[in-house]
Amino acid sequence: MPWILPLIAALFWFDSYRPSTGTSALYGLRTYWSMGQGHTIIDFGPFVAGVAAWMGSRDGRRGLADLVTATARPRWAAQLATWAATAIWAVAAYLVFVSVMFAVYAHQGVGGTPPWWYVAVGATGVIAFSAFGFAIGAFWPSRFAAPVAAFGGFLAMYLSFQIGFHHTSGWALILPTNSSGNFDGSAQADSGTFYPWLPDLPIARIMFLAGIAVAALGVTGLPARAGGRRLRAAAAVLTLAGAALAGTAVGLASTAQESAYGVVIPTLHDAANDAPITYTPVCGRSAGVQVCLNPAYGRWLPDMTAALAPVLTEVAGLPGAPVRATQIAAAYPSGGDGPPQPIMFGGQPPVLRMQLGLLHMPGPCGFCVGPTTAQFADEMRLLFAHAFVGAGDSPGSPAQQAVQAALLQGAGVQFAGPTPQAATGPVYAAARRLATWPAAARHAWLAAHLAALRADRLTLEELP
Amino acid sequence: MTTTGLHRPAPGSVPPPAAGTRRYRAAAGWRLGRLYLVSRRVPMALALLAGLGALLWTALHWHWNIAGGPAARQFIPLTIETGAAAVIAVTTYGPFGEPERAAGRWLPWLRLGAAVALTAVAFGVLAAGAAAGGMPGGTLALLRNFGGLVGLGLLSAVVLGGPFAWTGPMAYLLVAEGALAHRSATPWVWPTRPPHDRGGAICACLVLVAGLVLITVRGPRESDRESGPAS
Numbered sequence: 001m002p003w004i005l006p007l008i009a010a011l012f013w014f015d016s017y018r019p020s021t022g023t024s025a026l027y028g029l030r031t032y033w034s035m036g037q038g039h040t041i042i043d044f045g046p047f048v049a050g051v052a053a054w055m056g057s058r059d060g061r062r063g064l065a066d067l068v069t070a071t072a073r074p075r076w077a078a079q080l081a082t083w084a085a086t087a088i089w090a091v092a093a094y095l096v097f098v099s100v101m102f103a104v105y106a107h108q109g110v111g112g113t114p115p116w117w118y119v120a121v122g123a124t125g126v127i128a129f130s131a132f133g134f135a136i137g138a139f140w141p142s143r144f145a146a147p148v149a150a151f152g153g154f155l156a157m158y159l160s161f162q163i164g165f166h167h168t169s170g171w172a173l174i175l176p177t178n179s180s181g182n183f184d185g186s187a188q189a190d191s192g193t194f195y196p197w198l199p200d201l202p203i204a205r206i207m208f209l210a211g212i213a214v215a216a217l218g219v220t221g222l223p224a225r226a227g228g229r230r231l232r233a234a235a236a237v238l239t240l241a242g243a244a245l246a247g248t249a250v251g252l253a254s255t256a257q258e259s260a261y262g263v264v265i266p267t268l269h270d271a272a273n274d275a276p277i278t279y280t281p282v283c284g285r286s287a288g289v290q291v292c293l294n295p296a297y298g299r300w301l302p303d304m305t306a307a308l309a310p311v312l313t314e315v316a317g318l319p320g321a322p323v324r325a326t327q328i329a330a331a332y333p334s335g336g337d338g339p340p341q342p343i344m345f346g347g348q349p350p351v352l353r354m355q356l357g358l359l360h361m362p363g364p365c366g367f368c369v370g371p372t373t374a375q376f377a378d379e380m381r382l383l384f385a386h387a388f389v390g391a392g393d394s395p396g397s398p399a400q401q402a403v404q405a406a407l408l409q410g411a412g413v414q415f416a417g418p419t420p421q422a423a424t425g426p427v428y429a430a431a432r433r434l435a436t437w438p439a440a441a442r443h444a445w446l447a448a449h450l451a452a453l454r455a456d457r458l459t460l461e462e463l464p
Numbered sequence: 465m466t467t468t469g470l471h472r473p474a475p476g477s478v479p480p481p482a483a484g485t486r487r488y489r490a491a492a493g494w495r496l497g498r499l500y501l502v503s504r505r506v507p508m509a510l511a512l513l514a515g516l517g518a519l520l521w522t523a524l525h526w527h528w529n530i531a532g533g534p535a536a537r538q539f540i541p542l543t544i545e546t547g548a549a550a551v552i553a554v555t556t557y558g559p560f561g562e563p564e565r566a567a568g569r570w571l572p573w574l575r576l577g578a579a580v581a582l583t584a585v586a587f588g589v590l591a592a593g594a595a596a597g598g599m600p601g602g603t604l605a606l607l608r609n610f611g612g613l614v615g616l617g618l619l620s621a622v623v624l625g626g627p628f629a630w631t632g633p634m635a636y637l638l639v640a641e642g643a644l645a646h647r648s649a650t651p652w653v654w655p656t657r658p659p660h661d662r663g664g665a666i667c668a669c670l671v672l673v674a675g676l677v678l679i680t681v682r683g684p685r686e687s688d689r690e691s692g693p694a695s
Contacts, residue, residue, distance in 0.1 A: 004631065011635055015642045046634060054627065143505060143554050144512060147630035151547035154637065158539050162530045 001051050001089035012043045012097050017104070024361045026296060027112035028191045030105055035118035038157070038177035040098060041125040046153030048090040048126055049133030053149035055086050056134035056220075060141020065225070074227030076235060079138060079220055087130040094126045095119075111296025112193040113277075117202035124209040125176050129153055131213040138220045173201060173263065174208045174253035190357035191262060193296045194329035195276050198262035200269050204252045211246030215239050260331035276329070287312035291325040293356070300361050307377035308352075310411035311384045317443065320345065320388065320450050322352040330357025341393060343383040352384070381411050390454030398427050399458040403446070405431035410439070430463045437464060500574045504555045506582065512551045513586045520544045520593030527598070538600045538644060542655055544593075545610045546637040548586045550630035553617025555582060556684040557626025565683070576680040583614050605659040612654050612668030618675030621684040629684065 016034040023029040034040050056079070059065050069075050102114050133149035140148075157177050164178030172178055191197050221227065221235025256265045261274075281292040286305035289312050293301050308325060315321040322345065331340070342358040345351070362376040371379065385407045389400040396404065405428065434442060445464055452458050501507070520541060522528075529537040555578065558564055564571060587610055591603055599606060613633045620632025643653040651657060657664030 004628075007631060007635055011638050015638050019642065019646065043638065047631065050630060050634070142508065143557055143627055144508060144551060146627065147547065147550040147554050147634075148512070150630060150634050151543070151550060154543050154546070154634065155540075158530065158543055159528065161539070162528055165530060 001048075001055075001086050004047055004051055005089070005093050008044060008047055008093065009097060011047075012040070012101075015043050016040050017101050020101075024363060025105075025108060025110045025299065026193065027105070027110055027114055028193065028357075030110055031115050031118070034101070035115050035122065038122075038125075038160075040094070040122045041129075041176050042154075042157045044090065044094050044122070044126050045129035045157065046150040048086075049129040049136075049153040050146040050150030051090075052083065052086045052130040052133035053137035053145040055082050056137025057141040057145045058082070058137075060138075061143070065141070069225045074231050076221040076226040076231055079134075079226075080217065083130065083134045083217065083220075086134065087127050090126045090130050091123050094123055098122065109299070111294075111298070112191075113197070115192060115197045117197055117199045121176060121202045121205045121209070124206045124213070128209040128213040128216070131216040135216040135220050169256065169258065171250050171254040173256050174205060174250050176205055176209065190330045193277070193294055193357070195261045196273050198259075198264065198269075198273055200265040200273075201253070201256060201263040203268050204249045204256075204265055207252070208246050208249035211242045211244070211249060213242070214245065215242030218242055261329065281326070286325070287316060289322060289325055289352075293327045297327060297356055297361070300356075303362050303373055303376060304354075304380070306373075307380035308384065311381045311388075311407065314407050314410045315388060315446075318447050318450060320350055320454070323349045325352035325354060327356055328353045330355040341383070341387060343380070343387045345387055352387075378413055381408060381413050385411075390456070397456050397458075398460040399430075399463055400453060400456070401427050402430040402434065402460060402463055403453060406434035406442070409435040410442070426460055430460050434463060496570060497574065497577070501578060503559060504557070504578060506555055506578065509551050509555045509582060510585065513548055513582075513589050516544050516548045516551070516586075517589035517593035520590055521596045524594065524596040524598045529598075536644070537598075538655055539641060541594075541599060541606075542609060542640060543637060545590060545606065546613055546633045548590060549610060549613035549617045549633040552579065552582045552586060552614055553621050553629035553633065554626055556618065556621040556629060556679060558684065558686075561686055565686075571683070572680045575683055576676060579614075579618060579676060579679055583611070586610070586614075601659040605655075608659070608665050608668045609655050611672045615668070615670075615672030615675035618679040619671065622675075622678045622682055623685060625685040625687050627687075 016039045019033050019039075020030045023032070059068050068078060071078070098119050105114075133146075133153070136149045136152075137145045160175040160177040163172050164175055166172075167178070215238075218235045218237075218239030218241075222232060222239065224232070226232055226235060252265050252267055255267065256263050258264075279295055282295050282298040282301055283290055283292040284301050284305045285291065286308045287310075289308070291301070291305050291308060293304065304325075312322070312325075330342075340355070340358075342355045344353050344355075346353050359379070360371055360376075362371055362373045382404075385404040386396065388407065389396060389403050391397075391400045391404065395401060409431065434445075437445070441464075446453075449458060449462075523540045523544065528540050530539050556575065568574070587607060590606060590610060594603060594606055601609075613636065616632045616636050617629050621629035624631060640653050640655045642648075643650070643656045647656075649656050651661070651663030651667045654661075654664035654668045
């Protein structure tokens, strides 16, 4: 086993660590590819299965099966010792590699807390692969046992992907590379930042993988050469127990429900895990308004204050203007009509509530083209104006759209459309009229009509 | 009791061909080739390759492809091609070690012949499996991808030894999968390139030729730890 670890280390770096560095510095995003989509298991599992098959087939390949069967120790005990040596090497290497990856993340200042439960899933997956491969080798002492075990591992992982893409809920969530909404809901960024990583699904997966491992090892103790009658009976019990454990885990996964902050399995759920993570926010000021973020997002505080300053200036002094801007946990309710608006107003006096976990923060964002600081600022200003006029989840009424455009124009964001020439029509005409008004007059008009505008009681014709 | 009578052929048996004749050489060559293939467990390899061909047919027929773009659809076929390449690579392992190398004058040619023949058979089987339709890139991409993977397997056998030659194609599968996901397009990761891409084809051919040359000339790496019966 140790001889293959350099190869696995290189693959781990290439396939798990390297892609993660292209995402925002938040654990929820950094580990989505490696843990959420199970790439750490893919990097380890098939190779561990192959090596374990080679170890399991060793006595048979060398024609020593009869010889070792006649030794004092039961054959099964000797086989388990060989498997344990393989599995210990593999799990130790997995934990070391993941620890090094997290240490590098910590050095890079990645925000949030690591998904330790998913690390445990990966370690159990490595054990399951080693047991599965070992059983293949024990029953088929051939040179082809190792590649067949490794190939089977890869095929299982890729089919797990395929099933995951088509089955976004239910039993299929048990599959370790099923990435469908399983990484603490779809609001991935804020797991481990605002609220803990829910352990429900990882526990079910650990049960499933441990059940497979126990069943596979139990099967190796069933043949007559494995040992005495009592030992073989114990192996049979172990096999059945493993199968029952895996089956129970599948049953538990089929009861999973996606909550706002992760996947909940009622039987396994502990309400204590719902308690949010306490933190001291990092705050700055933007146009006289305090802007506070979770410390995990602290690196983007200057971007936020700079982005909000023009729009906050534009609405300063109005009755609905926010007295404070604060980040809240991102939530993506399942069964809804898509994600909620990332920026909303709430409370009295009004507070700007920002779900930054629903947005791509400036910089790299994995497989997408990440927004630049300027693009992020424009997006924030647009979302602010959209929320300020009370447009909600829709584009807003024509009057609300016109006021949005006028506010954005005042904040330095030009009228937009598919092309510059496309910014025409009655909405843009009204927006231009409002934008060309003196700032004081526009301010006074907004102060008088903001409540009616937000209640959608204004038509385009009633705009100045 | 003596062994004198054992030299006498049984009544009615066909006498062996005289040494040095063409028929004798053909019979000896046939026997040598057959024994070589059996010692490399080629019959089992053929059975596994047939199974992989059937698996490819099933995967394509029942649309096991992973959701996503054209790259995602390659994952399952590429995995099966990798499995076939790994099987071919593992057949290079010889159980006899030094005695065979010292006495086997035809050994390099046997290695080359076995590798080429198995590759051709495997390609035929996989192409038959791809007849189910929907093979990403078609037969041309299959030929390029599989040929390159076989070359990698043979190179792995030279470097790591026959028993562990499967690790090369399997590792390459992970690299190719990552490159497909990241839309990387270096010709050295030929599965990411279009079927008619010249760069990808050249790289795959280079790897295949290098693998065939090295496995012919040098043979798989022998390890003292793993000498023994050719299971």
